[in-house]
Amino acid sequence: MLASPRPIPSQRLSRLWYLGRATGDLAAGLGFKGLIELAQSQAQDRPARIQISPEHARRFAERLSELRGAVMKLGQLMSMDGTDILTPEVAEVLAGLRERATPMPMSQLVEVLTREYGRDWDRRFKRFEFTPVAAASIGQVHRAETHDGHRLALKIQFPGVRASIDSDIANLGLIVRTLGLGPKGIDIRPFLDEARRQLHREADYEAEAKALERYRACLGDDPDLAVPQVHRDLTTPNILAMDLATGVPIDRLAGPEYRRAERDRAATLLMRLTLRELFEFGLVQTDPNFANYLYDRTSGRIVLLDFGAMVPIAPSLITCYRQLARAIIAGDRAGIQAAAIALGYVGAADPQDQVAAMLDLLELAAEPLRSPGVYDFGASDLFERVYRQGRALFHAGVFSAAPAPETMFLHRKFMGSFMLARRLRARVELAQLVPLCL
Structure with missing residues (x-):
């Protein structure tokens, strides 16, 4: 079940404030014992087993979910194999970031649809479901059906996410340097720059449509794997239209x-x-x-x-x-x-x-x-x-x-x-x- 819709923070200072609150929730959840565990794990060359309450983990995940964008990607990566460093309960909380973010309010959704398709955007569809079936770090997905009967998944980008990528990366870099989280002796700036370029690619849905078509051609008629087909007539830089996939x-x-x-x-x-x-x-x-x-x-x-x-x-x-x-x-x-x-x-x-x-x-x-x-x-x-x-x-x-x-x-x-x-x-x-x- 998706969270209640909330506007996406778009200014760097507001996003830094949200990120600071998320970091504070994580630090509060770690507590003194958690900090000691982190220090001991580094001294003893072993993975840390972080003890953080599910409630603090939930707050941390909620902050990242509200921000969307690059910082939510960070939370997704933290959850990939979280049981190695987090308790199973906390890993389960963070796992929700892989499947859902906080969706945008109806007003922002309609604003995007109108900007991309025009004022009569609803005439393009026989049916459009306003409740998203999924929301991730960069956009949310809506089911729709065309007048000729094609069932589609429309991936609609959150407004302001593309413009916030540079500031998100800058904010993450600031926190990494301030807290000393980066590897000593290695300049992390080239890696942050590469992450910035990658996120800008991910936020260009027309480029993703081309990539999807190219990949689909490489895969060919595979009996075990499938790639949805792109619907070019409904795809824009901020909306990706493709066949609805189930599973x-x-x-x-x-x-x-x-x-x-x-x-x-x-x-x-x-x-x-x-x-x-x-x-x-x-x-x-x-x-x-x-x-x-x-x-x-x-x-x-x-x-x-x-x-x-x-x-x-x-x-x-x-x-x-x-x-x-x-x-x-x-x-x-x-x-x-x-x-x-x-x-x-x-x-x-x-x-x-x-x-x-x-x-x-x-x-x-x-x-x-x-x-x-x-x-x-x-x-x-x-x-x-x-x-x-x-x-x-x-x-x-x-x-x-x-x-x-x-x-x-x-x-x-x-x-x-x-x-x-x-x-x-x-x-x-x-x-x-x-x-x-x-």
Whole structure:
């Protein structure tokens, strides 16, 4: 159920005020013990287990939901695998950000429709449902039906969200620097700039329509995966019109009403798709939000949604990742090092012990690729092991440089695929999938 409609704050100072209140709710929920836990976890190289009351988490989520835009994206990412650092109750509260935001009031909705379609906008439809079926960080979705019987989903952008992206990123950067949340020794500005560019792409619905059509052509007539068709005559820079898709968010398959075979199959299909995006399509949908995948139990198909975060990958970068994957599978340490240097994970002149430590981390992170047979993501503690080893390298100063900012979204995609398989407690024969895509 969606929250009651509220206007979207549009000015930088008002958005900073809302963000400050959200941060205050989170800090109040942590309390003194939580701050001690964070400090101890950093000193002991282990993930923090944050104890925050569901009530404070609910307030934090509500603030982000009211803001929408870039800061709500932050909350969505926090919820992706929150059970590793948050209590299950708090992770469940934040999970709501992946599927719903606070919708805009009727007056703002009509204002957008009139601006995009004209005063007689309602004549374009046989039926239009004013109550949104979903609201996310950038827009909300309404069902509609055309006079020729097409059932549509209209993604309508929140007014002012596009104009607020720059200020949101600036506000987040200010908070990160003020609270010392960024990695020491690494300039986060290139990554914030890349995040800014990505969010501007996501807020251009005509560009998303083109991306959706391009991706649909790459996927072809896949029996297991589907992409809605765009309706160009009703698509504008602020409204994306496409076929109505049905199903439940993919992470619902973790519930007891679904069989293990369904979970394993869904995770396998999406793992394979992640590999095809990088190595075959050269187009990667980089938003790991689980709500971007709908599972239709009747047909068994997975419907893919939201292509605003689709990024074309340079052939040179694809080549580097292909070389890295092949070297890891073959156990070729020299090949792993060459690929890591090409990707910017290590420098050619770095001390050998630091290079070796980074290669160890890469091999550890690639455990599912190297494991023969079925890899049980639900039983794996790989996330914790990578975290501990990465934290130790961080404190040792191994991360003296950072890879190109455009790899940030690829890493987000890879991690999102891992988190989904883990959330579904799925078993995937990843070692067999990867060679087929290389």
